[in-house]
Amino acid sequence: MSLKRFLAATAGSLASLAIVGQSLIAQDPSLYSELEPETIFSGGVQYLAMTRDSNLSPAPNVINGPDSGNVGFQDSDFNFRSGVRAFLSAESSGARIDAVFSNYGNFTARDRGSLTQGLAFDDGLGAAWAGANSITNSTFFSPLANAATPVLGGEADEFEGLGPNGGFPGDALPTWQTWYKSQIQAIELNLLTADHESLFQYGIGYANWQLDEAAGVQISGAFRATDTAGPNNGLSHASLTGVGGLGFSGGTPNGFQDETGNASGIPDTLTLFREARTDNNLNGIQAIMQQEVMYYRGIVVNGILKAGVYHNSAHGSILERYSGVDTGPGGDTSNYGRSFSDSASSIAFVGTVGLQSSVPLTNHWSLIGGYEATFINGVALAPDQNLTSNGTTYNINTHGNVLLHGANAGLQFAY
Known part of the structure; x- marks a missing residue:
């Protein structure tokens, strides 16, 4: 070629x-x-600033009388508390899986003060405790009313209560304190759409909510027993256990003594204590909707709605303690108490609405923040736990609700 x-x-x-x-x-x-990458992974942490409110069920008075409106839980103010949220997600093939843990913080409300009058345990309001506060078999601390009131089977020898009264006007006023504690946390596992050509995403998920509470009241003062007939200088062990239904829990089994019953010549300092506790364990399925409401130069604001139905396994308990202490030389202590508990299963509802924003800082880091409100219905709240049948029976109350709301802010990393 x-x-x-x-x-x-x-x-x-x-x-x-x-x-x-x-x-x-x-x-x-x-x-x-x-x-485009086959899978996008992201995770982040948020600081939560939350507060909560509750519509408490009607409850018996802690005490009757001029100070009845001051001693209770209706005016509990939790203010804002700190919490934390952590989350992980994986996105692939038009779907996203989210795992979220939220600890909304420990909410605590406390109040304390002094009564303006003494506290009668029986019908002494018509005599030595005229115009004072009182307890009955329909208020808190009903065992003392039963043990001290003749018409209820109690003692007829004296008018018992906490001073001051007509015979001892110089006694220090009884002191009181109330507390209400609540802890809320949630775990979620959600599956959502991840269609980048759509402004609307939706999904379904599993969630577990834990709500644990405690609410209590304590009143302390000088025990007085004003004689009427055949005095025994106090409230006897037999009356407290036989009529009041209390169990002896330690110390000297001689009931509560006044200044003549104690060798020291000093009346017992008597402390009345009552605390209710509840534990709620909610497990259920929630529906999720997310709508993009604003986009501007990479800044995204989404509206989020969650709603679910849950099975609530609730447990509640009530503990009462009564302690009389002779603070004089060689004085003794007498302790009495009783407790109740109950459990129930019920249907609960949880709904959340909020706005969540994302501001890109780098190719991988974003600043996130928003505001949210969660409503929980069908739970046992500690202040709602009360006794029935004249203070002798306890059935757990699961008709409470909680409104939890506040802001969040944090960082998200995506890769």
Whole structure:
């Protein structure tokens, strides 16, 4: 073959390869376009600033009388408390899986003060405790009323209560304190759509909510027993256990003594204590909707709605303690008490609405923040736990509700 023919054949082959190559490139856009990653992982942590409110059920008075409106739980103010939220997610093939843990913080409300009058345990309001506060078999601390009131089977020897009264006007006023504690946390596992061409995403998830509470009241003062007939200088062990239904829990089994019953000449300092506790364990399925409401230069604001139905396994208990202490030399202590508990299963509802924003800081880091409100219905709240049948029976109350709301802010990392 001549050199001329060889060069011509070579040139023709190169031209054919060039044409074929251009055709392949035109048909395969992946050779010149950037591929999206198969899976996007993200995670983050948020600081929560939350507060909570509750619509408490009607409850018996802690005490009756001029100070009845001051001693209770209706005016509990939790203010804002600190909490934390951590989350992880994985997004692939148009779907996203989220795992979320939220600890909304420990909510605590406390109040304390002094009564403006003494506290009668029986019908002494018509005599030594005229105009004072009182307890009955329909208020808190009903065992003392039963043990001290003749018409209820109690003692008829004295008018018992906490001073001051007509015979001892110089006694220090009884002191009181109330407390209400609540802890809330949640775990979620959600599956949502991840369609980047749509402003609306939706999904379904499993959630577990834990709500644990305690609410209590304590009143302390000087025990007085004003004689009426055949005095025994106090409230006897037999009356406290036989009529009041209390159990002896330690110390000296001689009931509560006044200044004449104690060898020290000092009346017992008597402390009345009552605390209710509840534990709620909610497990259920929730529906989730998310709508993009604003986008501006990478800044995104989403509206979020969650609603679910739950099975609530609730447990409640009530503990009462009565302690009389002779603070004089050689004085003794007498302790009495009783306790109740109950459990129940019920249906609960949890709904959340909020706004959540994302501001990109780098290719991987974003600043996130928002505001949310969660309503929980069908739970046992500690202040709602009360005794029935004149203070002798306890059935757990699961008709309470909680409104939890506040702001959040944190960082998110995506890769």
